[in-house]
Amino acid sequence: MPSPETSPEFEALLDYLKHYQGCDLTGYKRSSLMRRFEHRMRSIKIDSYQCYLQYLQQHSEEYLALLNDVLINFTSFFRDPDAWSYLANEIIPKIIAQKQPNEPIRVWSAGCAAGQEIYSLLLLLAEILGIEACLERVQCYATDADAVAIQQARKGIYSELEISGISPNLLKKYFEQTQQGYVFHSKLRRTIIFSQHNLEKNAPISKIDLLICRNVLIYFNPETQVSILVRFHFALKNTGFLFLGKSEVLVNRREIFTPVDLKHRIYTKGLHLSVEDHLSINPKSFRKPLTDRPLPIQNYFWQAAFESSPNAQFAVDLNGYLIAANEQANLLFGLTLNDWNRPFQDLEPGKLVAAHTSAKITANRRVLLKNIEWNTSQGTQCFDVAIVPVFNHRKQLIGSTLTFVVQGVTVSLEAWQNAGSRR
Known part of the structure; x- marks a missing residue:
């Protein structure tokens, strides 16, 4: 195969995923990305990017299998550190500034998987507000369609490899080392409401100040992505923020979200919802x-x-x-x-x-x-x-x-x- 830096066939493959599946992988390092693609291609006995593109176009189920291979190793605490730094320095202070001193701050991690992202966010809020104020004011919701993932997230126990992205001082402050692994701060953990939730069918949580849904939308077809984004618009306050994943591209036909920082995939509300938008989530x-x-x-x-x-x-x-x-x-x-x-x-x-x-x-x-x-x-x-x-x-x-x-x-x-x- 051509070298990672000079492969027009591979770039065409990425371009297809971005524009026809709403999955933008162009920001990932080419060498590691290509290794993951090649691993998947070998498993189905395809030896060229051009043939694999044709296979993707003809077999709709292959897209999800590819994502599982490509993105499975990218979940971690503070995934994409630059985006989390921007969130901590720019977005969270704005949310706090527009609140009264004792007014609740409501956050939702949609598609929380094993819980790393909701705990990353809660850790940031505790650092900025102080642990006691965070316990009093912050209302956290973490949802996923997978009941097993919810059980794992609720426990908040992680291996040494899984907490590798956390600095030693934060690790000491917010985790307890046990025989089972590193356990997230027990009092802060109890502020999170974990529940099973289907983004396609279930009603969104309302009055949310910050909604995190990172590299989840890409697992849905474009039509379903539109429906979920309408639900997210419904969930957010007018002053709320949406934090998507590095791989995601907004596919909505109307600009119901406006980018605050496109590089870090952070958005706020744009256009009002229309009757057609409402029909996409409540046709009955x-x-x-x-x-x-x-x-x-x-x-x-x-x-x-x-x-x-x-x-x-x-x-x-x-x-x-x-x-x-x-x-x-x-x-x-x-x-x-x-x-x-x-x-x-x-x-x-x-x-x-x-x-x-x-x-x-x-x-x-x-x-x-x-x-x-x-x-x-x-x-x-x-x-x-x-x-x-x-x-x-x-x-x-x-x-x-x-x-x-x-x-x-x-x-x-x-x-x-x-x-x-x-x-």
């Missing part, structure tokens, strides 16, 4: 169209208006179930995808409405509720709530929309109601 919430014809431009206009409204808006079907909520509604009431298709009356905004009216929210008339107070740990907010019936083209009632307007923010809803009564 909507009936399938009777035809495959594209929606009229007017429909897209009203969809965009719903999504981009500065007011919290909900759509409830005729049976009283939540079928849509815009981003402002999700942020205001802390909703997750698990709340879709639930009875609206069981959710916090539904309880507020029910406490101020006995009228059905899917009644055949407009309802305006004034001065609804919502008491939370953050204080009291006061809303005006507009409930509007929705009819189909046959003038049959199909549900309602509810708009929560924070008092003093927008025009009076009385004017809206009066205008509606004159129509």
Whole structure:
């Protein structure tokens, strides 16, 4: 085979993985990378990169087998040290600075495997905040689809080889050496909630300040990657950050994430989610169209208006179930995808409405509720709530929309109601 530094066939292979599979391996050292590829190729009796590219294109299952061979040895504490240094020096201080002194900091390691990355992050937070403050403020979630990996991560026990990336002073401070191996700090370990979680199907954890998912997306096809990224957007606060792996390329058709530092794969929220984005993660919430014809431009206009409204808006079907909520509604009431298709009356905004009216929210008339107070740990907010019936083209009632307007923010809803009564 050509030498590692002069192989156009190998570069073509990497280019295919980057642009057609969303897996960018071009940042890895060529000599070690090529050894891993050649090991895989020998196992299936292929002796050229060009033939292996053709094999990859014809056998979809080979891609996952290749990743297992190539990336299996790259998992470690503080994998890609430069990226972790940037996280410690630039991103974590920003997260802390935008918080009140006692406000919780919520982090999620999605696809945590054996736990090295969630422990790496918790170690950094403890160094920056201090161990006691970290114990009081930091809420950690670590999830993986593999139940065995979760059990291993929960134990937090690592071999001498596995902790080789940790400096001696940090090792002494945060690990206890036992006969079984090096055990991560017991009190800090208990702050982490470990759970089995399927990124394709399960609802994301909400109100996250920092979401770490490194070299996990590359194991999914591009369509599933799009769906998972939408879930991540849903999970993050507007001020939150997404930390991906060195091998990953964002494949979303819309720029719902904006790079903060592309080299280190750190992003923040970009565009708002669209109805189409929501459909990619919750298709059962909507009936399938009777035809495959594209929606009229007017429909897209009203969809965009719903999504981009500065007011919290909900759509409830005729049976009283939540079928849509815009981003402002999700942020205001802390909703997750698990709340879709639930009875609206069981959710916090539904309880507020029910406490101020006995009228059905899917009644055949407009309802305006004034001065609804919502008491939370953050204080009291006061809303005006507009409930509007929705009819189909046959003038049959199909549900309602509810708009929560924070008092003093927008025009009076009385004017809206009066205008509606004159129509």
